[in-house]
Amino acid sequence: MKERLKVALAQISCQQGDKAENLRKMGRIVTKAKKQGADLVIFPELSSTGYVVRDQIYELAEKIPGPSTRIMEKAAEKDGEYIIFGMPELSEKTQATLYNAAVLIGPEGLIGKYRKMYLPTHSVFEEKRYFRPGYQIATLDTKLGKIGLIICYDIYFPEVTRLTRLEGAQLIVCISASPGIRRTFFETLTLARAIENTSFLAFVNLVGVEDGLQFWGGSRLVGPDGKILVQAKYDEEDFVIGEVNYADIRPVEAFVPTLRDLRPELFDKLKDAAEEL
């Protein structure tokens, strides 16, 4: 396993509903990332389609593996790169049951996927109208180490990130499509999730304007001590590379040993209390 890796945060805007164009754009960025020495390149939530596609999602969703993942597999193979991107997934067994998915692909092919567990359906968000929530945590084993995948609103629920960490993820990747009014929340929560788990956290957010919603970007790689290692611009497309050195976790974990101090007996109480809310 690689101990030090370069992670590229590809903060892009998308053409709403135009998969071919979005995938082409991602392919170009993967090549650019390779030239700049990146091992992993991360794109935002639903980056293959754009975020606001509403009923068109039924035409755009694909199985995994499927045409979109195969295009990205070729890109990963050609450039010897690991790629994470977001796409609407059509369930294997049905014809219109969809998931909001994150896909991890490596030079060796499709490694795995994560289906978003917490689907915002309030304010401007209508995800439960279209998606079924996922039921599985994704901690994916790669040559770059174990990578935990979460998507956007999942970050408000610390148990998702915590579970991937407990399964061994030292790098947690949160792909996102967050509009501007929520910037403070995400800037706080990205730090909190990294600190409480003593892990690296890569947050990659969409930019651009879709139906009046302005996505704010501000993608960042956060260290296990909550330090921002690299940060992309607000509101415009950007591409930044940060370095993850897993050895940096040890001194932080020894200094604030949150994992050592976990109290499993509280989790049952948490479950009981949540059921009674």
Added chain:
Amino acid sequence: MKLTTAVLDSDWSEVEKRIARFIKDYVEKSKAKGVVLGLSGGIDSSTVAALSAQAVGGHKVLGVMLPERETYNVKDIKYARLVAEKFGLKTETIDITNTLQAFYNSTPIFDPADKLGKGNVKARTRMVYIYYYANRLGMLVCGSSDKSETMMGYFTKWGDVAADISPIMDLYKTQVRRLAEHLGLPENIVARPSSPALWPGQLAEEELGVKYEQLDLILYGLEHFMKPEEIAAELHVEKQLIDKIRRRWLLSEHKRRMLLTAKLEYRTVGTDFRLPRSPW
């Protein structure tokens, strides 16, 4: 929740950037040559003019002034010209008196005593001119409605509210004033009492029966799911006033969501056809 004027504060540089980005993005994606807006010399259209000029350049913004005999006010034209000059806008002035007169003369049931009906004809006539310019010039219509009047239904259906984009519709009037100050609009314009100019001497605050400073805090409270009694207690006003405003807000939803049909088939326009606004 404390309801003081502080709740309506914002980072105006950030608001300015977001609105300009919104206009620029929409104009570019729709491949329009610019925007057309009705320029009245009032605060809302002056603010939208300034933001549009910043977004796409003043040479791509056409401010159309549409005076008519009954509501003619020399100050309207003076201030509209001032704004056009300051932000480098193109302008066009058309006196719509004859058009209105032709409508009045040719309509058998026309009643000059029906002030509102007549006023709505003026608002819709202005809309027809503005859209004609937009069509001819390959431009988009940029609306100037703010959140206070939109929530109150204080506008003409298919009239002044008709636009392709409405950049300040998420800002209350008192917020528009602060943004206008930030944008460097002349004090005279910022401080002018608002009027839809549908009949002589018409003033928005008189018709609404409440000052914008108070109205905006009431609407802000309603927006944030506060109960009428909580808002009344916060603002030290009668609950009746809150109820009246709340009723007016709810009763005018038909003016804001305009396509309605009977649900008959699988997916229906206006209710459950949920599509992105523009498939670029």
